[in-house]
Amino acid sequence: MWREGNRIHFQTTAVETSTPVITGAYIDLKQVQPPTVMRNLCSAKVNLESDAVFEQITDYVKSHQxxxxxxxxxxxxxVTSKGEPTAQWTIDLKKGEVYRGEPKAKVDTTxxxxxxxxxxxxxxxxxxxxxFMQGKLKIKGNIMLTQKLKTLLDANRPKL
Known part of the structure; x- marks a missing residue:
């Protein structure tokens, strides 16, 4: 298969005989847009178990500005589920805000x-x-700053 503009040409062959089965086929794309995973994360409201963690963090941040x-x-x-990005939470501790969605300020750590x-x-x-060492937690940005987040999780542990 190959692409020429908004048209994708393809052909198929039988594996056993190497005989062409479909030739000269194409698909015209009407509108091509790159994936917008992050935008979709903000608009899709999938309920996750970890939402409760972020709600507790929200309460803690509000009461300990x-x-x-x-x-x-x-x-x-x-936050992923079954390997796919499912939700995005922003914890802005410069302004003291926690919310589900895209950050409004420059991100220090993802x-x-x-x-x-x-x-x-x-x-x-x-x-x-x-x-992190097992690859279950991936961190981009200021990794040292993330160690300060432990206080947020520790403060909320009894309520979960």
Whole structure:
């Protein structure tokens, strides 16, 4: 298969005999757009188990504004389910805000984690450093700043 403009040409052959089965075929694309995974994450409201973790973090941030602003970072969590990005949460500790959706400020660190692993970390059953070493937690950006996030998870552990 190959592409020429908005037309994709293709042909197929039988594996056993190498005989062409379909030749001269094509598909015309009416509108080509690159994938917009992040935009779709913000508009799709899929309920995840880890939503409860972020709601607890939201409550903690609201009630401890002075404390969390000392962290002074903007974090984006991309929560996956079955290997696919499913939700995006922004924790803006410069402004003291937590919300589901795209960040409104420059992001310091992006963390990607599976929904179930996020729950395990919040419950204290999975150490974030171990999760990172096992590839269950992926971090882009200021990795050292993420260590300050542990206080948010620790503060919310009894309520989960």
């Amino acid at each position: 002075d404390e969390v602003k000392k962290i002074n970072g903007v974090f984006v969590y991309i 963390l990607t984690v599976d929904d179930k692993d996020m729950i395990q970390m919040a419950l204290g059953k999975l150490n974030p450093q171990v999760a």
